[in-house]
Amino acid sequence: MNEVDPSTEQLILEAARNVFLQKGMSGARMQDIADEAGINKALLHYYFRNKSRLFEMIFREALQKLLVSIKDIVDNDMSLEEKITTICVRYISMLSENPYLPLFVLHEIHQDPRRIIQFFKEKEIEFHLQKFFLQIQDSISHGSIRQVSPPQLMINIISLCVFPFAAGPLIKSIFGIDQWQFQMFVEERKKQVPEFVLAALRPAINNPS
Amino acid sequence: MNEVDPSTEQLILEAARNVFLQKGMSGARMQDIADEAGINKALLHYYFRNKSRLFEMIFREALQKLLVSIKDIVDNDMSLEEKITTICVRYISMLSENPYLPLFVLHEIHQDPRRIIQFFKEKEIEFHLQKFFLQIQDSISHGSIRQVSPPQLMINIISLCVFPFAAGPLIKSIFGIDQWQFQMFVEERKKQVPEFVLAALRPAINNPS
DNA sequence: ATATAGTTTAACCAAATGGTTAATACGGAA
DNA sequence: TTCCGTATTAACCATTTGGTTAAACTATAT
Numbered sequence: 001m002n003e004v005d006p007s008t009e010q011l012i013l014e015a016a017r018n019v020f021l022q023k024g025m026s027g028a029r030m031q032d033i034a035d036e037a038g039i040n041k042a043l044l045h046y047y048f049r050n051k052s053r054l055f056e057m058i059f060r061e062a063l064q065k066l067l068v069s070i071k072d073i074v075d076n077d078m079s080l081e082e083k084i085t086t087i088c089v090r091y092i093s094m095l096s097e098n099p100y101l102p103l104f105v106l107h108e109i110h111q112d113p114r115r116i117i118q119f120f121k122e123k124e125i126e127f128h129l130q131k132f133f134l135q136i137q138d139s140i141s142h143g144s145i146r147q148v149s150p151p152q153l154m155i156n157i158i159s160l161c162v163f164p165f166a167a168g169p170l171i172k173s174i175f176g177i178d179q180w181q182f183q184m185f186v187e188e189r190k191k192q193v194p195e196f197v198l199a200a201l202r203p204a205i206n207n208p209s
Numbered sequence: 210m211n212e213v214d215p216s217t218e219q220l221i222l223e224a225a226r227n228v229f230l231q232k233g234m235s236g237a238r239m240q241d242i243a244d245e246a247g248i249n250k251a252l253l254h255y256y257f258r259n260k261s262r263l264f265e266m267i268f269r270e271a272l273q274k275l276l277v278s279i280k281d282i283v284d285n286d287m288s289l290e291e292k293i294t295t296i297c298v299r300y301i302s303m304l305s306e307n308p309y310l311p312l313f314v315l316h317e318i319h320q321d322p323r324r325i326i327q328f329f330k331e332k333e334i335e336f337h338l339q340k341f342f343l344q345i346q347d348s349i350s351h352g353s354i355r356q357v358s359p360p361q362l363m364i365n366i367i368s369l370c371v372f373p374f375a376a377g378p379l380i381k382s383i384f385g386i387d388q389w390q391f392q393m394f395v396e397e398r399k400k401q402v403p404e405f406v407l408a409a410l411r412p413a414i415n416n417p418s
Numbered sequence: 419a420t421a422t423a424g425t426t427t428a429a430c431c432a433a434a435t436g437g438t439t440a441a442t443a444c445g446g447a448a
Numbered sequence: 449t450t451c452c453g454t455a456t457t458a459a460c461c462a463t464t465t466g467g468t469t470a471a472a473c474t475a476t477a478t
Contacts (some may be wrong), residue, residue: 002271006280008425008426019322021322023235024233024235024236024320025236026232026233026235027233027234027235027236028234028464029319029464029465029466031464031465031466039426039427040426040427041427041466041467042426042427042428042467042468042469043425043426043427044467045250045467045468046425049467050466051465051466051467052466058333059303059466077217078412080314084389085387090317100319103315103316103319104374105379106376107312107316107380109243110309110312110378111232111233111236113381113382116211116378116379117382119383119410125383126385129383133251134415134459146408148401148405149397149401150403151384151394152394152397152398152405154382155372155373156401156402156405157374158376159368159369159373160368160369160377161364162368162372162473163368163371163372163375164368165365166315166375167315167316167367167371168319169319169325170314170315170318170325171364173322173325173326173327174330174334174338175334175360176335179437182291185360185361188358188361189361191356192358192361192365193365195217196357196361196365196409197409198440199355199408199409199410199411199413200406200409201408201414202408202411204408204411205414208242217455217456227423238434238435239435239436239437240434240435240436240438248456248457249456250437250457251437251438251439251456251457252437252438252455252456252457252464253437255455255456258437259436259437260435260436260437298467350428356473
């Protein structure tokens with residue numbers, strides 16, 4: 001009796017996830033979510049007080065998936081080269097299964113940047129970031145990669161992984177390809193992007209002084 | 210009498226631009242736009258039949274600015290290296306002055322991908338694209354850059370230029386920097402990105418067989 | 419069986435929102 | 449001055465939308 005039937009709650013969350021990720025907070029209608037879940041609209045308010053709360057659940061979950069998976073990948077003892085390759089491959093894979101994640105999160109953060117403030121207090125993103133930056137600096141000092149600003153490099157890597165998903169429909173349209181060909185294109189990037197980044201980091205040919 | 214007072218129409222478009230770029234189609238309220246323009250809500254409907262039409266104007270204009278500036282840059286007789294550098298510098302500059310453009314356009318295309326179909330019929334994007342791809346192929350054959358898929362390379366370049374703007378608020382938050390420092394960061398990218406791309410394209414050191 | 423607690427629904431409500439209308443202000447032509 | 453067409457507004461309307469309520473349903477324990 002005191003136990004909540006998880007299936008309904010999960011059903012709603014699943015439906016909300018679909019609708020919110022597709023239409024965003026302002027574009028989503030509670031009725032849409034109810035329909036998608038095959039339940040009455042009032043039931044949404046029974047489980048989740050209001051639209052904002054329901055949205056919050058989905059947004060946090062999405063932000064989590066988007067940021068924490070980076071943290072997890074970065075936070076281990078691989079070499080920089082291995083790490084970069086792993087980030088790209090795993091991150092592109094994750095996004096292939098959640099292609100709407102980036103645009104959704106970016107759009108909602110843009111709507112209200114306060115949405116992230118609290119988040120970073122909890123997780124220790126900055127800490128893990130610092131460690132990664134140090135590793136980059138070490139590789140530079142060591143001469144194994146060429147001089148580059150760690151934050152710039154990091155944004156470069158993220159850009160190359162994430163942007164194609166945010167721009168999915170545009171890319172399909174420009175290249176005149178369908179969903180399936182797009183997936184091939186993205187699959188190809190799992191090889192291309194790490195190659196590209198590592199090539200960009202290779203120290204220039206020694207000047208023969 | 211027959212002449213429309215341009216100032217009011219422009220005033221509305223300016224206001225609509227601000228509001229739509231900030232909040233998107235579904236998040237924008239006609240009242241917001243009227244307020245922003247300092248006029249009555251009915252006047253919006255007098256000049257532009259309805260919300261969709263007004264939105265269409267702004268969206269087309271935005272898409273135009275985002276895509277045509279690429280075309281213009283790509284369509285000249287520079288060397289590939291010059292062209293890449295020019296694209297990055299000019300495109301990042303343009304986006305610095307229109308930072309909301311990417312997220313707005315990407316989000317609205319995602320909402321309704323049909324919005325682009327018509328657009329590509331008019332412009333000859335594909336044609337210019339083909340020319341650019343051929344130039345890349347030539348450079349590869351010529352051995353002046355290493356083997357790389359032209360579409361992948363193109364998406365790489367666009368990603369590196371555009372993504373930081375789509376992720377502006379997120380980047381500020383992660384790095385704990387303010388608007389001004391972010392602008393510095395972006396300014397720095399005008400150098401970093403072309404450097405990065407050209408380094409990635411430099412042919413590998415000859416294998417000494 | 420029936421009381422009880424959690425679950426689900428149909429019907430309803432108030433506010434927000436896109437859009438309309440009729441009346442008014444304005445500015446130049448006659 | 450007096451028209452007359454354009455520009456502008458206040459008031460209004462219909463629909464949508466987030467949210468509420470009270471009743472009905474379900475299952476379990478006694």
